[in-house]
Amino acid sequence: MDKVFIEALEIEALIGIYDWERRIRQPLLFDVEMSFDNRIPAASDAIADTLNYKAVSKRLIEYVSQSDFGLVETLAERVAAIILDEFGVQHVRLKLSKPGAVRGARAVGVIIERSKP
Numbered sequence: 782m783d784k785v786f787i788e789a790l791e792i793e794a795l796i797g798i799y800d801w802e803r804r805i806r807q808p809l810l811f812d813v814e815m816s817f818d819n820r821i822p823a824a825s826d827a828i829a830d831t832l833n834y835k836a837v838s839k840r841l842i843e844y845v846s847q848s849d850f851g852l853v854e855t856l857a858e859r860v861a862a863i864i865l866d867e868f869g870v871q872h873v874r875l876k877l878s879k880p881g882a883v884r885g886a887r888a889v890g891v892i893i894e895r896s897k898p
């Protein structure tokens with residue numbers, strides 16, 4: 782299956798389990814791969830036929846910047862559900878990175894893959 786992707790979308794959020802994390806906003810990075818049949822927009826050359834990566838990005842920025850979770854697992858699950866439920870995507874692979882959360886590591890986080898039932 783073809784994919785539409787968003788790489789390293791940076792969004793600041795309230796996220797974390799420690800007291801000090803509840804008082805600041807931290808940058809998160811989202812790498813998203815969404816299954817989509819790109820032959821249809823390729824034939825029509827019409828943006829209306831695409832899985833519009835700008836529209837998905839705007840929705841994720843809106844949601845994540847207002848979110849407030851302890852675990853990256855929870856946020857990743859909610860974001861994957863938005864992509865599946867609101868954009869007609871059958872399968873999504875999502876990497877959520879929390880840069881600088883662990884000293885010595887460039888980033889930590891989770892990778893999940895979810896499909897529509």
Ligand SMILES: Nc1nc2c(c(=O)[nH]1)N=C([C@H](O)[C@@H](O)CO)CN2
Nearest residue numbers: 797798799851852853854879882883
């Ligand atoms: N699997 C996870 N481990 C940890 C998380 C998390 O969300 N998922 N969160 C933290 C802290 O919030 C950390 O990011 C602060 O440095 C620790 N481990």
